[in-house]
Amino acid sequence: MNSPETxxxxxxxxxxxxxxxxxxxxxxLLRLRGITKSFGAxxxxxxxxxxxxxxxxxxxxxxxxxxxxxxIKTISGIHPPTSGEVxxxxxxxxxxxxxxxASIGIATVYQDLALCDNLDIVQNMFxxxxxxxxxxxxxxxxxxxxxxxxxxxxxxxxKSVRQVVGSLSGGQRQAIAVARAVMRESxxxxxxxxxxxxxxxxxxxxxxxxxxLSSRGIAVIVITHNLADVFSVADNIAVMYLGNLVSQGPIxxxxxxxxVELITTGQSSSVPAQLIPNN
Amino acid sequence: xSTTPPTLASQTPSNPWTVLWLxxxxxxxxxxxxxxxxxxxxxxxxxxxxxxxxxxxxxxxxIQATGYVLLGMAExxxxxxxxxxxxxxFLSGLSxxxxxxxxxxxxxxxxxxxxxxxxxxxxxxxxxxxALVIGLxxxxxxxxxxxxxALLGILIWVVDAQGTGGTISIVNGQLHSIxxxxxxxVWTDIFIGATVIGLIVLSFVRNQNRRSRxxxxxxxxxxxxxxxxxxxxGVLASWVFNTNRGYFTLKIQGMPYAIVILGVMVAASTFFxxxxxxxxxxxxxGGNQEAARRxxxxxxxxxxxxxxxxxxxxxxxxxxYVSNLNGINDAVPxxxxxLYAVGAAVIGGTSLFGGRGKMVHALVGGVVIGVIYNGxxxxxxxxxxxxxxTAGVFxxxxxxxxxxxxxxxxxx
Numbered sequence: 001m002n003s004p005e006t007x008x009x010x011x012x013x014x015x016x017x018x019x020x021x022x023x024x025x026x027x028x029l030l031r032l033r034g035i036t037k038s039f040g041a042x043x044x045x046x047x048x049x050x051x052x053x054x055x056x057x058x059x060x061x062x063x064x065x066x067x068x069x070x071x072i073k074t075i076s077g078i079h080p081p082t083s084g085e086v087x088x089x090x091x092x093x094x095x096x097x098x099x100x101x102a103s104i105g106i107a108t109v110y111q112d113l114a115l116c117d118n119l120d121i122v123q124n125m126f127x128x129x130x131x132x133x134x135x136x137x138x139x140x141x142x143x144x145x146x147x148x149x150x151x152x153x154x155x156x157x158x159k160s161v162r163q164v165v166g167s168l169s170g171g172q173r174q175a176i177a178v179a180r181a182v183m184r185e186s187x188x189x190x191x192x193x194x195x196x197x198x199x200x201x202x203x204x205x206x207x208x209x210x211x212x213l214s215s216r217g218i219a220v221i222v223i224t225h226n227l228a229d230v231f232s233v234a235d236n237i238a239v240m241y242l243g244n245l246v247s248q249g250p251i252x253x254x255x256x257x258x259x260v261e262l263i264t265t266g267q268s269s270s271v272p273a274q275l276i277p278n279n
Numbered sequence: 280x281s282t283t284p285p286t287l288a289s290q291t292p293s294n295p296w297t298v299l300w301l302x303x304x305x306x307x308x309x310x311x312x313x314x315x316x317x318x319x320x321x322x323x324x325x326x327x328x329x330x331x332x333x334x335x336x337x338x339x340x341x342i343q344a345t346g347y348v349l350l351g352m353a354e355x356x357x358x359x360x361x362x363x364x365x366x367x368x369f370l371s372g373l374s375x376x377x378x379x380x381x382x383x384x385x386x387x388x389x390x391x392x393x394x395x396x397x398x399x400x401x402x403x404x405x406x407x408x409x410a411l412v413i414g415l416x417x418x419x420x421x422x423x424x425x426x427x428x429a430l431l432g433i434l435i436w437v438v439d440a441q442g443t444g445g446t447i448s449i450v451n452g453q454l455h456s457i458x459x460x461x462x463x464x465v466w467t468d469i470f471i472g473a474t475v476i477g478l479i480v481l482s483f484v485r486n487q488n489r490r491s492r493x494x495x496x497x498x499x500x501x502x503x504x505x506x507x508x509x510x511x512x513g514v515l516a517s518w519v520f521n522t523n524r525g526y527f528t529l530k531i532q533g534m535p536y537a538i539v540i541l542g543v544m545v546a547a548s549t550f551f552x553x554x555x556x557x558x559x560x561x562x563x564x565g566g567n568q569e570a571a572r573r574x575x576x577x578x579x580x581x582x583x584x585x586x587x588x589x590x591x592x593x594x595x596x597x598x599x600y601v602s603n604l605n606g607i608n609d610a611v612p613x614x615x616x617x618l619y620a621v622g623a624a625v626i627g628g629t630s631l632f633g634g635r636g637k638m639v640h641a642l643v644g645g646v647v648i649g650v651i652y653n654g655x656x657x658x659x660x661x662x663x664x665x666x667x668x669t670a671g672v673f674x675x676x677x678x679x680x681x682x683x684x685x686x687x688x689x690x691x
Contacts, residue, residue: 098573114573116566118634127563128574136554140492147494160495 028090029054029219030075030106030188035084037070044070045081046243052188055217057210059230059251062240063263068223071240072190075221076108077101107181108190113173117166121158122146124165125180149183150175153212157205171202175209188219195229207233227256241266310628310643316675317647324654331657334522338535341519342458342603344649345541349596350616351623351641352548356589358624359552359565360582361633362419364408367593367620368613369430374401375597376438376607382451385441390453398594404430405590409583431613438609448606457540457602461533464521470534471520474542475513479506537599544595548588548638561585565633622673623648647672 030052037045045067052058062068073079075086077095086093088104095101101108115124122139125146131138146161155175158168165173174194181189191210195203210233213220224230230237231251238248239262246266253271254262261268324331353367364370374397380386382393408426412419441447449455462470482505486496520538525531552558560581563571572578601607625631626647627640651672655665 099575112569114567114570116563116570116634118566119562123559123563127570128576130556130559132556137556137559140488140494143494144492162495 027054027056028052029088031087031090032075033085033087035071035074035081035086037074037079038082044243045074048084048240048243048245050238050245050248052219052221053236054187054219055214056235057214057220057222057233058236058238059234060221060223060238060240061225061227061230061259061263065242066240066263067243068240069192070243071245072108072192072221072223075101076106076190102184102186105185105187106190107184107186107188108192109174109177109181109194110192111196113177115165115173115177118164120164121161121168121176124176125149125183127180129184145183146179149179152216153179153182153209155179155209169202170198171205174198174202174206178206178209178213182213182216182218186218188221189213190221190223192223193225194222195224195226203229227259230259231256239263247271310640313626313628313643313647317643317650320647320650320654320672324650324657328654328657331654334519335524336653336657337519338524340646340649340653341538342535342599343653344646345537345599346596346603346616346645347619347623347648348541348641348645349544349592349599350620351627351645352544352638353589353592353596354617354620355624355629355636355638355641356561356585356592357419358621358629358631359561359633359636360585361565361631362412362582362585363423363621363631364405364419364426364586364589365423365614365617366404366408366427366430367589367596368615368617369427369434369611370401370404370590370613371593371597371600371616372607372611372613373404373430373434373437373597374398374594375601376434376447378454378598379447379449379451379601379607380437380441382449382454383441383447384450390451393451393454394598397598398591401590401592401594401597402587403590405593406583406587408590409586412586413579413582427614427617434611434613435609438607445610446606446608449601454598454602455605456536457598458535458537459602461520461531461535462539464532467520467532467534468517470539470542471513471516475509478509482506537602540595540599544592545638545642548592552638557581557584562634565635567634619648625677626673 028051030050032048032050035045035048035050036043048067048071050071060068060071070079074081075095077098077100080094080096086095093100093104095104095106098108116127119127122143126142131141131145133141143161150156150158150161153175155172157175158172165176168176178189178191178194194206194210198206207229210220210222214235222229222234234251236248236250237254237259239246239259241262244266247262247268249271255270258268258270262271321332330336350367350371353371354364357364377400378393378397381388381396382390388396404426408419408423411417411426412422415422438447439445453460461467479502482497482502486499486502490496516534520534521532523530523532552561560571560576561584563574563576564578564581568578620641621631623644624636624641625644627637627642627644629636629640629644648669651669652665655668660668
């Protein structure tokens with residue numbers, strides 16, 4: 001019954017002092033403790049504790065309305081939590097706005113991707129943070145950096161970085177949105193259902209892109225409804241059920257059956273008990 | 280795993296004709312259809328009237344077209360955002376009226392103050408319209424329709440208040456010379472030569488810079504073809520403006536100042552749109568406002584900026600208008616003018632739905648409209664015939680353009 005997750009056992013949600021300095025070199029990048037979010041009388045998140053290891057892929061799964069989207073919105077500064085604590089690299093941080101999240105290195109790629117179809121790949125990659133030289137746009141540097149980033153991420157499917165984004169396939173657009181997040185030196189990239197609208201081969205491309213991110217030391221949170229994606233790409237699983245985080249742990253402790261049980265009922269007979277937070 | 284090193288670089292075929300064919304097939308024909316149409320129109324009018332392709336008439340045509348082009352450019356600032364300003368026709372009339380009245384015998388302002396005031400009126404009213412559109416969260420179509428009526432009212436009021444029977448003539452020589460004054464023959468050639476050589480050198484330098492960074496380059500043959508076309512256009516312009524167009528012993532030669540102003544406006548606006556951050560943001564907002572906002576762009580600030588720039592550009596158009604008319608009257612056809620302005624922009628290839636357009640579109644579209652009007656006047660076609668023909672050309676131009684651009688893959 002020994003969990004391999006040392007961070008988890010080193011403290012409880014009522015004991016935040018244990019977090020931070022003095023802790024052994026764990027790889028936990030983001031740590032949420034007791035995150036609660038209410039919209040009026042509705043409690044969308046109830047005392048969520050979540051650890052996101054650095055450089056690993058965490059799949060955030062759960063049924064519709066389980067609180068997945070609310071949770072990532074609290075992390076990315078769109079809905080600051082009603083109560084609870086957020087630790088980044090062991091330091092407590094307050095994330096009130098998307099800008100706060102971006103400044104510490106959290107990038108979120110929403111389903112709509114926020115790309116301008118009429119602009120080309122380079123222009124989208126640098127949208128809002130263009131490079132200039134003597135006050136004039138430095139197109140050459142931006143194009144070079146874009147190419148380099150796409151090469152680093154092994155995105156080979158686009159023909160030219162001067163194509164307009166509107167001419168790209170769904171998978172390519174997803175890749176551009178992710179590449180933009182990476183280029184902003186993010187350490188945690190949150191992907192909201194990145195494969196929801198994609199075909200088989202494009203899904204494979206996006207999943208391999210996710211693996212490339214984690215191999216480059218970037219932590220990834222993936223929201224998805226597709227359990228096949230989860231088991232092919234994730235290192236860890238976190239399951240939400242009715243606003244609670246009911247289970248989290250390394251992928252090898254779950255299988256499709258237990259994942260489905262957790263998603264639909266909030267509990268599972270086959271998952272070790274200590275993986276389920278007691279809250 | 281893969282044995283060949285992945286690369287994104289230099290997949291452009293080296294044969295320029297292959298490139299051209301690929302571009303045409305993708306619908307990336309740029310302005311080729313409309314330029315072909317323009318040449319066809321010129322051939323038609325020349326076949327019907329031998330005085331069409333004379334230097335004197337083309338000079339005339341260029342002044343007529345300048346009005347459409349400037350107002351079209353003003354409208355493009357807004358069309359890029361998916362907005363429209365219906366008041367720009369009367370705004371240019373009011374701006375021009377300000378310059379005419381303030382430099383007349385009663386107020387006697389110097390010419391530069393009158394011109395500055397015209398540009399200020401244009402900019403301030405544009406700012407006001409923009410603030411209203413954003414403040415009221417209403418479509419610009421509706422807000423500027425109201426502004427249009429207000430400006431018409433103010434224009435009639437201001438012009439009639441001068442007590443000169445609804446028409447005010449220009450008394451200031453400099454204001455008059457915007458259209459009727461011109462560069463000397465030598466300076467005309469210097470201006471044209473510098474423009475052509477500058478554009479050619481710029482294209483080669485840019486290509487060289489890209490090559491040194493190992494980025495995709497345009498085939499040299501392409502640049503050479505472009506250089507030859509530019510040079511030909513330069514020679515044509517020199518012939519149009521430097522041929523004597525006076526009558527009897529009166530000799531008139533040289534490029535009108537209005538054309539110089541137009542050239543500077545096109546260059547400055549294009550530079551702003553292509554090479555500066557605010558220009559890039561206008562395209563971004565027109566393409567996807569929410570994406571622009573999430574990129575940290577203060578969307579409303581740039582929307583107001585576009586209205587102000589449109590107002591400023593209409594102010595310039597107004598100065599050319601009153602100079603050409605040698606005054607201002609209370610019957611300015613501002614409502615029609617603004618629709619021709621939108622027509623010029625759209626004929627040139629600017630989208631009505633935002634995110635796609637260039638300042639040169641107004642240049643090409645405005646010249647098309649100028650050619651139609653000038654040519655039909657030469658053929659003494661009746662007024663109703665002129666309107667019907669214009670309607671047909673509008674529809675054909677926009678349809679051809681739309682078909683040619685379907686499935687296009689390159690930003691513009």
